[in-house]
Every structure is written in structure tokens, then in C-alpha cells.
Amino acid sequence: MKAMVLKGLSDFGRNASPLELAEAAKKPVPGPDQLLVRVLRCGVCHTELDEIEGRTPPHRFPVIPGHQVVGRVEEMGEEAVRKNRFKPGDRVGVAWIYSACGRCEFCLGGRENLCADFRATGRDANGGYAEYMAVPGDFAYKIPAVFSDSEAAPLLCAGSVGYRSLRLSGIRDGDSIGLTGFGASGHLVLAMARHKYPGSRVFVFSRSESERDFARGLGAFWAGDTGDRPPEKLRSIIDTTPAWGPAVSALSALEKGGRLVINAIRKEDSDKQKAFGQIDYPRDLWMEKEIKSVANITRRDVEEFLSLAAGIPIRPEVQEYSLEEANKALLEITQRKIRGAKVLRISD
Numbered sequence: 001m002k003a004m005v006l007k008g009l010s011d012f013g014r015n016a017s018p019l020e021l022a023e024a025a026k027k028p029v030p031g032p033d034q035l036l037v038r039v040l041r042c043g044v045c046h047t048e049l050d051e052i053e054g055r056t057p058p059h060r061f062p063v064i065p066g067h068q069v070v071g072r073v074e075e076m077g078e079e080a081v082r083k084n085r086f087k088p089g090d091r092v093g094v095a096w097i098y099s100a101c102g103r104c105e106f107c108l109g110g111r112e113n114l115c116a117d118f119r120a121t122g123r124d125a126n127g128g129y130a131e132y133m134a135v136p137g138d139f140a141y142k143i144p145a146v147f148s149d150s151e152a153a154p155l156l157c158a159g160s161v162g163y164r165s166l167r168l169s170g171i172r173d174g175d176s177i178g179l180t181g182f183g184a185s186g187h188l189v190l191a192m193a194r195h196k197y198p199g200s201r202v203f204v205f206s207r208s209e210s211e212r213d214f215a216r217g218l219g220a221f222w223a224g225d226t227g228d229r230p231p232e233k234l235r236s237i238i239d240t241t242p243a244w245g246p247a248v249s250a251l252s253a254l255e256k257g258g259r260l261v262i263n264a265i266r267k268e269d270s271d272k273q274k275a276f277g278q279i280d281y282p283r284d285l286w287m288e289k290e291i292k293s294v295a296n297i298t299r300r301d302v303e304e305f306l307s308l309a310a311g312i313p314i315r316p317e318v319q320e321y322s323l324e325e326a327n328k329a330l331l332e333i334t335q336r337k338i339r340g341a342k343v344l345r346i347s348d
């Protein structure tokens with residue numbers, strides 16, 4: 001099979017093609033509890049940059065990245081057949097959570113995202129930048145028929161982590177909510193917030209004028225630069241950026257008791273000291289303001305979000321690339337050439 005492979009850590013600033021095309025990569029053989037999936041589409045995520053540059057490094061090399069996978073079941077292990085969740089030909093999705101132990105207090109409490117044995121798709125196990133992948137059947141999801149393959153791919157990470165962020169924000173209908181950054185996750189959170197909380201107003205902070213225009217076109221009440229002050233204080237702000245500066249800046253826009261939810265799995269460190277050095281305690285953190293992180297996602301997040309997205313329905317805006325263009329898609333993310341989500345078209 002063909003696959004785009006990461007053989008070691010790399011700095012995208014020095015190497016614009018860190019992934020190598022392997023035209024004779026070994027096709028996986030599914031284990032007893034696994035599905036062999038023929039990959040149709042795979043979303044491209046900023047987390048792949050974090051893997052490549054070492055902020056959340058793979059545990060082994062070489063590894064095939066990609067954790068927003070849409071494909072069809074081609075083969076099934078004996079245990080997967082016995083569980084009868086899927087059958088050959090079913091269209092399924094694979095998300096960031098590849099597996100967890102299933103026995104610890106976190107797994108038993110539905111918080112497998114905090115499991116010490118949490119394994120991530122495309123980091124700890126081969127992912128979807130390939131023609132085939134294997135995945136435990138318990139960590140695959142049925143894709144609602146309303147979505148095309150390309151529309152479904154970004155729902156599996158950008159949408160699911162956005163859904164978890166919105167849950168953790170604690171807002172109620174009528175509360176004002178902010179979004180810092182407006183890429184793949186931000187534009188899906190906006191659609192969710194407008195559906196679930198029709199009485200709430202959504203405020204978007206972005207360094208990009210094109211992203212601000214995009215947000216207004218999707219129904220944002222207000223859109224400004226990351227350093228701008230909105231016309232009112234906000235109950236909660238969800239930060240979807242890879243940097244510390246915009247997140248810290250957002251704190252001063254929160255009302256008393258407000259909450260900042262950071263949904264990026266990793267942050268770039270380049271501006272950390274500068275950003276935190278600008279925190280003014282009375283202005284930014286006093287009056288019981290909170291900062292809450294999002295640690296991965298659970299199966300519940302993916303399943304509930306797919307159902308919600310199908311009911312709205314959410315239609316992600318996507319840009320398609322071939323498998324061989326994976327490096328190009330990732331480079332454009334570093335260059336902030338983002339409108340909606342980027343998706344690799346691998347087969348039909």
C-alpha cells in the first residue's frame with residue numbers, strides 16, 4: 001500500500017517535506033479485536049505538526065500520522081466479528097483516541113481520555129495517511145449517511161474536540177461565548193454553539209482578516225483581532241490556537257467567574273514566557289476566573305458529536321489534497337493558509 005511516513009522528528013521551518021511517500025508500505029493485518037479499514041479520506045490536523053516537531057512526539061518510528069480517518073471495513077478479526085458492531089463494507093471513522101486500557105478508574109468512569117495507557121491514532125499507532133489502517137473495533141464509529149467522506153473527516157477531531165470544549169465551557173443559552181482562532185475546530189464550534197445556544201452571541205478573535213470575514217459569514221456576532229477588546233465581557237472563551245499569546249490575551253475579555261477552555265493538545269513554546277509575563281492578575285485572573293484544559297477526547301464525545309452534527313446538520317468547509325500532497329497541506333497550516341479543514345483524498 002501507499003503511505004506517508006514520518007521517520008523522525010523534524011523542524012518544519014528547515015524541512016518542508018518531513019513525511020516520505022512509501023509506495024510499498026506493509027498492509028496491516030487486523031488483530032482479533034480489530035478492523036482493517038480501507039481509507040477513503042483523512043483530515044489534516046495541527047496535531048500532526050506537534051508530532052513532527054516533537055511537542056507530542058511519537059513513541060516509535062517510523063509511524064504513519066493521521067487521526068481523522070474515514071474508510072470502509074474490509075476485514076474483521078474474530079473478536080470484532082463476535083461483537084457484531086460492524087460488518088464488511090460499513091463506513092467507519094477513526095478519531096484521535098485509538099485505544100485505552102478499559103480497566104482503570106478513568107476508563108470505567110467514561111473518562112478514558114485520562115487513561116495512563118491512552119494511545120493516540122497516528123502517534124502511538126499507525127494512522128490514516130495511508131491506503132489502509134487497522135483499528136480496535138471498540139474505537140471505531142459509524143459515520144452518518146448525511147455526510148460525504150470529506151465532510152465527515154474533520155468531524156472526528158476538530159469537531160469532536162470542539163464539542164468537548166463546548167461541554168467544558170459550562171455556558172448556558174444566553175451566555176456570550178468567545179472563540180480564539182478560527183480554523184478547522186473554530187468554525188465547527190461556531191456552528192454547534194449557534195444551534196445549541198440560539199440565545200447566545202458568538203465573538204471570534206483571529207489574527208487573520210480572512211478568518212474574521214469567514215466567521216462573520218457563518219454568523220459570528222463580532223469578530224476582531226486577538227488583541228482587540230470585544231464590546232462586552234464574555235462568560236467563556238474557547239481557545240483553538242497553537243500559541244500562548246492569544247490564550248493569555250483572551251483572559252482579560254472574560255467576565256467575573258468566566259472560564260477559558262484551551263482545546264489545543266499542545267502549545268508552541270516560542271511565545272510562552274513573553275505571553276505569561278504579560279498577565280496582570282487583577283485584570284486577567286482575579287474574580288475567580290478559570291483556565292481549563294482539554295485532554296484528548298472520549299468515545300462519548302465522538303459518538304454524541306456525530307449524532308449532533310448529523311441532526312443540525314453541520315457542513316464543514318473543506319479543502320482537498322491528494323495523499324502525496326500531505327506535506328503541502330501541513331505547510332499551509334504553518335503559513336496560516338486555513339479556511340475550514342484540510343482533507344487528504346486517498347481513495348473513493
